[in-house]
Amino acid sequence: MPAALTISDLNKSYSGGFQALKNVSLEIDHGEIFALLGPNGAGKTTLISIVCGIVNASSGSVLVNGHDIVRDFRITRSLIGLVPQELSTDTFETVLATVTFSRGLFGLAPNPEHIEKVLRSLSLWDRRDSKILTLSGGMKRRVLIAKALAHEPRILFLDEPTAGVDVELRQDMWAIVRSLQESGVTVILTTHYIEEAEQMADRVGVINNGEVILVQEKQRLMQELGKRQLVLQLQDTLTAIPECLAEFHLELAESGSELIYTYDTQGERTGITALLAELSRAGIKFNDLNTSQSSLEEIFVDLVKKST
The missing domain is CATH 3.30.70.1150 (ACT-like. Chain A, domain 2)
Structure with a gap:
């Protein structure tokens, strides 16, 4: 069985000579929680954007469940859910409508039971008829997670998922991520909160200046270093x-x-x-x-x- 995600010799250069990624190779197993750590500008978001089909790589390859993200883009994008850093939702839409619409974008038949399950797991069901603009920042971030889970992805990317949220909500999100892992979802997160990686991750990757400098099981990393x-x-x-x-x-x-x-x-x-x-x-x-x-x-x- 192929790995959930296989990245091989990935490079990304921009005009002007800036190289955001340099020969990045990485393999992530099914059902694991993988934390990608790095300072601002290290290349974390660029890497995620390439895997999710938002940014084109300069060279290299990415396989999702054995499918190439360029050649088999419809399959790979249906397998991936993305929770971005920025809150980007229609502020005048209701919670239920925006999450249901996200499922439809992938050509999937309506599934009210699944949408209800997702919203309940994120404590959003009671706010399903509320417009996005009436929600707090933390609730809006929950909506982003619900949108990413609407089409039942097998790999979930969380790009700084708890940035700007309070401690209580952060702990709630940790519980949500663990429950997703238990259901077989592979979770890849980038974070500035090292405590987040220490609490949740099975393995840790460190990226700096566009290069992956270390990938290691969390416990072994802490023992060795x-x-x-x-x-x-x-x-x-x-x-x-x-x-x-x-x-x-x-x-x-x-x-x-x-x-x-x-x-x-x-x-x-x-x-x-x-x-x-x-x-x-x-x-x-x-x-x-x-x-x-x-x-x-x-x-x-x-x-x-x-x-x-």
């Missing part, structure tokens, strides 16, 4: 770190009451065990300790800095 910190609350304050502990590159808090040990997630047990043994030999006692691991945001920032 993450850092951990061990903070020891000392019984007695220190004025300096003893020379016998130099190999651990410890930090001493200004108060002298805390020792901070930063280490890679790999080989952590050996490092901590050796440190604790050396502390004991040095006669340094502690009352408490706690550990923390670097977040996906910290890893992302570090990766982007290194690739710039």
Whole structure:
């Protein structure tokens, strides 16, 4: 069975010599949630626009369920739903009418039961007869998701889906995305909220300056590139770190009451065990300790800095 999405050596150049995408290759599996991270201008929206048929690529190929997006454009576009960044709806149309119309654009027969199911899942059913202009920004964004789901796509692109919405609505949308995944929909999202990717994504891709610099399973990425910190609350304050502990590159808090040990997630047990043994030999006692691991945001920032 072909992958849900296969992108091969994709390039996009504009007049004036600006290259928005550079040899991008990517494969996304059926039913996964894939987060594409990158700073402004990295090429995220350009990539999505090419896959969805809005922008033409300069070279390369894109397959959706094994179908070429240029040669089999009718099939591929029927398989894809897009929730864009910008709110682009007819403000004088009702919620029900605009979502129903979106289904008709794909030549599908009316299906009131499906439309009702979509609207209810997005808490829009009670507002189905409301005109778009009367809705809040968060409700309008829900309408965009409903429009993208009206034709029952198998791949859903969410381009900054929670930009400008409050925390409660953001969490509601996370729940909606998870329910879509459970129904077999492949979800690809771009986001500036790294917490969003950390909460939901199965895999993470990082793009910068038009190039994909990393694709990795989220948990493995955090294990391989993450850092951990061990903070020891000392019984007695220190004025300096003893020379016998130099190999651990410890930090001493200004108060002298805390020792901070930063280490890679790999080989952590050996490092901590050796440190604790050396502390004991040095006669340094502690009352408490706690550990923390670097977040996906910290890893992302570090990766982007290194690739710039």
